[in-house]
Amino acid sequence: MDNGARHLGKVDRIDLTGLALHERVVARDLEILGVPAANWPAEIEDAAGQPVLDVLIVGAGMNGIAAAGSLMFKGIRNIAVVERSRPGQEGPWLTFARMDTLRSPKTLTGPALGVPSLTFRAWYEAKYGLNAWEALYKIHNRTWVEYLSWLQKVLALPVRHGAALEALEPAGPFVRAMLNEGGVRRKILARRVVLATGRAGAGGVFWPDFIDRGLVPDLAAHTNDDIDFAALRSKSIAILGGGASAWDNAATALERGAARVDMYVRRPYLPQVNKGRGSAFPGFLHGWSSLPDAERWATMVYLNDLQAPVPHETVNRTAGLSDFHIHFRTGIETASRADGPYLGPGFELTEKTPGSDPTLGQIHLVNFGAHASHAGIASDIPGVNIAAERVASAVVTSLFREDIDHMRRKVEAYNEPELAGTPFFVPESERS
Ligand SMILES: Cc1cc2nc3c(=O)[nH]c(=O)nc-3n(C[C@H](O)[C@H](O)[C@H](O)COP(=O)(O)OP(=O)(O)OC[C@H]3O[C@@H](n4cnc5c(N)ncnc54)[C@H](O)[C@@H]3O)c2cc1C
Numbered sequence: 001m002d003n004g005a006r007h008l009g010k011v012d013r014i015d016l017t018g019l020a021l022h023e024r025v026v027a028r029d030l031e032i033l034g035v036p037a038a039n040w041p042a043e044i045e046d047a048a049g050q051p052v053l054d055v056l057i058v059g060a061g062m063n064g065i066a067a068a069g070s071l072m073f074k075g076i077r078n079i080a081v082v083e084r085s086r087p088g089q090e091g092p093w094l095t096f097a098r099m100d101t102l103r104s105p106k107t108l109t110g111p112a113l114g115v116p117s118l119t120f121r122a123w124y125e126a127k128y129g130l131n132a133w134e135a136l137y138k139i140h141n142r143t144w145v146e147y148l149s150w151l152q153k154v155l156a157l158p159v160r161h162g163a164a165l166e167a168l169e170p171a172g173p174f175v176r177a178m179l180n181e182g183g184v185r186r187k188i189l190a191r192r193v194v195l196a197t198g199r200a201g202a203g204g205v206f207w208p209d210f211i212d213r214g215l216v217p218d219l220a221a222h223t224n225d226d227i228d229f230a231a232l233r234s235k236s237i238a239i240l241g242g243g244a245s246a247w248d249n250a251a252t253a254l255e256r257g258a259a260r261v262d263m264y265v266r267r268p269y270l271p272q273v274n275k276g277r278g279s280a281f282p283g284f285l286h287g288w289s290s291l292p293d294a295e296r297w298a299t300m301v302y303l304n305d306l307q308a309p310v311p312h313e314t315v316n317r318t319a320g321l322s323d324f325h326i327h328f329r330t331g332i333e334t335a336s337r338a339d340g341p342y343l344g345p346g347f348e349l350t351e352k353t354p355g356s357d358p359t360l361g362q363i364h365l366v367n368f369g370a371h372a373s374h375a376g377i378a379s380d381i382p383g384v385n386i387a388a389e390r391v392a393s394a395v396v397t398s399l400f401r402e403d404i405d406h407m408r409r410k411v412e413a414y415n416e417p418e419l420a421g422t423p424f425f426v427p428e429s430e431r432s
Contacts (some may be wrong), residue, residue: 021151022126024166026117028156032137041399042406046174046189054078055395056177056190058165060157060383062148063366064196066111066316066388069155074080074396075112080188081157082179085166088149089348091198093141098248101138103311104381109150110147111384113368118154120147138313168193168358191402192395194347194364200224202340208240233257242326244310251318260323263332270315271272273305279303279375280382288375290344300372341365343373346394347387364391 012428030036044052054076057068068081083090084323085228091097108165110117124147125133152159166185167178174189195201211266212220221227223245228250237253242265250261288296318324343351347370349360366387370378377383378391418424 013331019127029115030116035073039077040075042403053190053372055192057081057194060159061198062384064109065151066384067194067196067391068157069113071390074392081159081165087161089369095143098252101140102288106136106139108381123147175362196366199368201367222304229256232258236260236263247310247314247318254321265328268329270310274308275303275306276308283385285377285383340369340372347391366391
């Protein structure tokens with residue numbers, strides 16, 4: 001037995017190393033939990049007799065995975081997940097997330113939906129061994145993506161890569177989604193849509209309005225862009241803002257040969273305390289959406305004003321490079337208040353004028369735009385399971401209500417006598 005296994009006490013008799021074996025553990029866990037449940041909603045067709053999806057999920061990052069998994073667990077299996085990137089390229093992790101490791105501690109469970117064998121740790125120990133887990137400091141971006149890809153596979157999620165959602169529109173009782181798959185456009189009808197489109201998925205990335213967009217892409221870029229750092233070799237670069245991504249980009253530019261980086265920060269010093277981490281406890285994550293608006297707003301403004309510190313690893317990576325210069329109290333940034341749509345308890349969009357566009361209530365926004373309504377549960381890793389449970393439960397409830405006639409017929413048609421073989425069995429023809 002290796003040293004790491006001793007920490008597991010009685011469980012150490014099980015050979016947890018080996019992903020193949022672990023996948024059998026997952027299958028058994030799901031079987032014990034009785035998930036995914038059998039599909040139960042009514043089978044709905046459009047006017048042309050084509051089947052309609054129960055739920056279309058847009059985005060196969062961690063929130064899309066968790067929402068899809070949670071829906072399937074609850075027996076909503078007529079779903080599809082569309083993802084514009086190639087497999088393994090979902091989310092920011094291998095593109096514009098220019099840090100080496102996740103900023104969070106390794107112990108976060110990930111989108112495990114309450115199943116221990118689906119946690120990041122269980123997967124990592126199975127794949128890389130217990131000693132490797134003990135030795136792991138923080139999760140490498142690539143490893144996190146590997147884990148998320150494994151979840152897609154082990155949960156058998158119906159993900160269609162290379163399919164981008166371009167528009168949504170009302171279509172009678174359904175939502176029509178316009179998809180672009182490698183230049184081929186097609187339309188798909190769904191009863192509900194879950195937009196799990198990430199940080200920029202609610203209105204795009206934020207550009208301060210004083211930036212002349214004519215400078216893009218040659219002279220200006222957003223950190224979310226695909227930046228050609230080779231082209232920045234020997235150049236001087238100004239970075240506006242002092243958040244974690246600003247530092248990651250400063251480091252990347254200098255490591256790839258930029259002559260000098262000047263970072264301009266509005267604050268007098270960097271944020272020191274991560275209030276986001278301090279508020280990632282169950283009460284806050286579960287209870288936030290029940291607070292009165294004024295209280296939510298005041299707390300959100302407080303948290304936004306303080307912002308999160310740059311991880312010290314990132315500061316050390318950057319500050320150790322020569323030709324990095326930071327300028328505090330420089331008023332180039334515009335202060336902005338996040339504004340987001342008003343969402344209902346299941347992340348559904350709400351109408352400004354009730355009755356004006358009921359289709360909105362069929363679209364659930366499980367991305368950064370949910371922040372004001374639901375706190376960070378649709379954004380950061382600690383809340384992902386809560387968001388998935390919340391949106392899936394809301395969809396379950398609303399489809400059930402919508403399908404109540406079908407449900408009634410289904411229950412009426414259910415006919416499995418339990419007393420056959422006992423003296424109290426009464427044949428159906430004799431029951432009054
Ligand atoms: C640089 C960076 C570092 C972060 N580090 C951490 C961290 O350490 N800890 C933490 O808790 N959080 C972190 N976060 C925050 C959060 O965890 C990530 O943003 C995470 O990726 C959110 O998951 P998601 O599923 O909501 O979005 P994403 O992972 O962004 O997934 C959304 C998916 O939707 C797809 N998509 C978008 N639009 C469409 C469309 N129209 N059609 C089809 N597909 C579409 C995208 O291709 C993408 O794959 C970080 C965020 C960033 C940007």
